[in-house]
Amino acid sequence: MAAMDERAKSDGLAGLRVLSLESRRAAEMATLISNFGGKPIVAPSMREIPLESNTEAISFARALVEKKFDIVIFLTGGGTRRLARVAETVVPLDRFAAALRETVVVARGPKPTAALKELGVPVTISVPEPNTWRDLLHALDEKKNSAPLKGRRVAVQEYGASNSELLAGLEERGASVTRVPVYQWALPEDTGPLRAAAESVARGEIDVALFTTSVQVEHLLRIAREMKREPEVRAGLAKALIGSIGPVTSEELREQSFSVDFEPEHPKMGFLVNEAARCSARMLAEKRGRAGN
Numbered sequence: 001m002a003a004m005d006e007r008a009k010s011d012g013l014a015g016l017r018v019l020s021l022e023s024r025r026a027a028e029m030a031t032l033i034s035n036f037g038g039k040p041i042v043a044p045s046m047r048e049i050p051l052e053s054n055t056e057a058i059s060f061a062r063a064l065v066e067k068k069f070d071i072v073i074f075l076t077g078g079g080t081r082r083l084a085r086v087a088e089t090v091v092p093l094d095r096f097a098a099a100l101r102e103t104v105v106v107a108r109g110p111k112p113t114a115a116l117k118e119l120g121v122p123v124t125i126s127v128p129e130p131n132t133w134r135d136l137l138h139a140l141d142e143k144k145n146s147a148p149l150k151g152r153r154v155a156v157q158e159y160g161a162s163n164s165e166l167l168a169g170l171e172e173r174g175a176s177v178t179r180v181p182v183y184q185w186a187l188p189e190d191t192g193p194l195r196a197a198a199e200s201v202a203r204g205e206i207d208v209a210l211f212t213t214s215v216q217v218e219h220l221l222r223i224a225r226e227m228k229r230e231p232e233v234r235a236g237l238a239k240a241l242i243g244s245i246g247p248v249t250s251e252e253l254r255e256q257s258f259s260v261d262f263e264p265e266h267p268k269m270g271f272l273v274n275e276a277a278r279c280s281a282r283m284l285a286e287k288r289g290r291a292g293n
Helices: 002-007 026-035 055-065 077-087 093-101 110-118 133-142 164-172 192-202 214-226 230-239 247-255 269-291
Strands: 017-020 039-042 047-050 071-074 104-107 153-158 176-181 183-186 208-211 241-244
Touching (some): 017 192, 026 039, 026 269, 039 192, 055 077, 071 110, 077 093, 077 110, 077 153, 133 164, 208 269, 214 230, 241 247
Parallel strands (some): 153 176, 208 241
């Protein structure tokens, strides 16, 4: 980490206009970019809000203690903790945890695993990195003899937008699937900075765009559509260097027809900016050279 901090004093992003759509850690991202000599354009793109009514989560908690689920899939640590808090409003927390211990529990990576550990709930199936929906289905396929999906009642703790590919994959394997949304992502209350950022992209004024979650991609394009500037925003991003924090975000970018130019070795914000500083000048020149710019 000390070596990384030392490198942060370099000018690897000197003269480059770097877009980040980070929200909660916007100030930290701006500082990291500036430390490498870049010009940060940071536009918060999302806010996490509780659903106005947690009826699905409440219904899930009641059904779980009545032994109406065979498998429960947890996708996020924050969502797992929120679900437990919602459940506690209708059933005792120890009873909720005991019911989970009697089911097959699937955790998509270390964050939901840690949250379940806090509840005293062991994980039956842990999904390895990079923790995509494909990895999750593959992990379930590998355990199909001990934890078959066919004919089983499966609950999926969701976050943000529903993952239609995951739900379809579970249903194709014969599962009866119940979505359990706990929270969702919304556009920020003030979309002015995000609209300004979209306009900068459309005008070709962004050299490097850094994405730390797939929701940022969705919201940037949503704003672009509202502004009737989606083709220009897509063209502007195609000319910029695109950095993704990891496979899940990269998958969304590619599904939106964007090329991912680099990912950091570890899916962390500091490593992402460090990787941008290491390779952006060279890769941007090569990319624009190929495009004839």
